Amino acid sequence: MKAKEFWVFAAPSLLIMVLLMVGPLLFTLYLSFSQYSLGGAAPRLNGLDNYATVLSDPAFWRAVSFTLSYVAIAVPLIVLIGFGLALLLTELRRGKRLFISAYLLPFVVTPVVGTMIVAWLFRDRGFYSYLLSLIGVNVQWLAEPTAARALIIGYGVWAAVPFAMLMLYAGMQAMSQDPIEAAIVDGATWGQRVRYVVVPSLQPIFLFIIMITMMDGFRLFDSVAIMTRGGPGGATTTAMYYTYGVAFGDQLLGRGSAAIVLCMIGILILLSPFLYRTYQDTVKQRT
């Protein structure tokens, strides 16, 4: 295709992305250097004040550290459980469709609804709280900091495992059968075949899943907003929930913009190895 034709095809989409994403992004940058509260006077530049305030706010660092621990715990669990289920599903002879349907539900259901119903189960008088009380576990899931954190992480894992599982399952279906047959001929056990043939050949998929679940982890908001409102005592406040609170709760749009710019920089730094890899893959694919 000629360059001229390409630009005609791409123009509408580019236009909307530049106007509604690049534009706002620059505006966020501008606001982050300004003093501006909702309903107050027009934005007024105030240098790095917003950044200084956010960086010296212990609540910001608490939110960042919970977000990072969420990612550090949830992502490995999602990948491991997803891989386990994908292996089992591959070995299953019949009924795959049924399992896939059931697994898809938590992943595609509206997060607000999923979060709400999981929270009910763990509330006082909730069904899971009741079941746990039968075996002598009495935890106030939404009132104790550690339990509330565990609940948020558990929900994230529950909702994202199907994604990891389906990706890996599809990868296993698409794998070339030859190396596996060669391994069988060489006498490799099932475990060895998984370790030395399956895992290496699925490496790009593993990386992709890790990258996507990391992105989703960094922007965790819905479940926190619905289930715990960041509590108890800020224990489950994520970086996004903190920013939302500053910008719309406290109505400090300028300071909120500084918080989001800091988050954005952090996210890009943490994701940079993956972004670089995608960059290389895209280069390879297009040449």
Added chain:
Amino acid sequence: MRVSPAVTKNSAARTRSLSHAPRRNLTQFVIAALLGCWMIAAVTPFIWTFLTSIKKTVDAFANPPVWFFEPTFQAYRQLWVDEGFTRYLMNSAIISLGTVFISISLGCLAGYGLSRYHGKAGFWILFMAFVFRALPRLTFLLPFYFIARVTGSFDTYTLLILVMVAINQPFTIWMLRSFFADIPDALEEAAMVDGCNRFQAFWYVIVPIMGPGIVTASIFSLLLAYNEYLIPLVLTATNAVPLPVAISQFGAEDIRYWSLSAAGGISIALPILLIVIFLQRYLVKGLTSGAVKS
């Protein structure tokens, strides 16, 4: 990123296993049992919520739970008739369908262009779209709130649709590009030799065979718009409030409203359940297209 044809076929003939050893029934049973455990974990909350939604309020928060009860659809009636939930459903429908229509139209044009053009610019657009996909929604939402207030477009369908189209555009063009890339160039080249121009070839030759790909991308676009919470939470107040925001303001903590909220949750989840059951093929295809490279 491409979908390899092998992945999209779901027929039993393509189904593979990692082992060739005779698979014993006991092994199969253990596998099914393990998978079954996760299945129970996956669906129990939904089943329990459904049961709650057809219980009387007094049964809904009974402790220990009541297993035998007289089902009632009172909560649904209260929700849809008395609470006027229909209005939120209408809002959700307008916003989601509007978003799908615009996203997919723009995405098809750009996705096709990107799949056929191999210059530097195309590469950078794709890469930047990917970087944007990594950024949190709030990066773009803060200024929208400001702009919406200033321009008076706060709490309107148009604003919500435009914002959602923009934020989902990177994902949409990546997915559609990978589907267009699976269609050989030879097809539209033949049409162009026969006298079509590029756009006619795209419209009359490529789009018709892209049917399944467009359906897949539409479903994902629909889910993203229908499920979105943060964007309407920030940009709506009363007029354009969609279902997720409405249900979140329903007072889930107050146990007197459990049946009602449960009925709301089930009502919102129902269209998605139908998609999972009837359009699963497309969902799986869309999910796996991102990862399985040829």
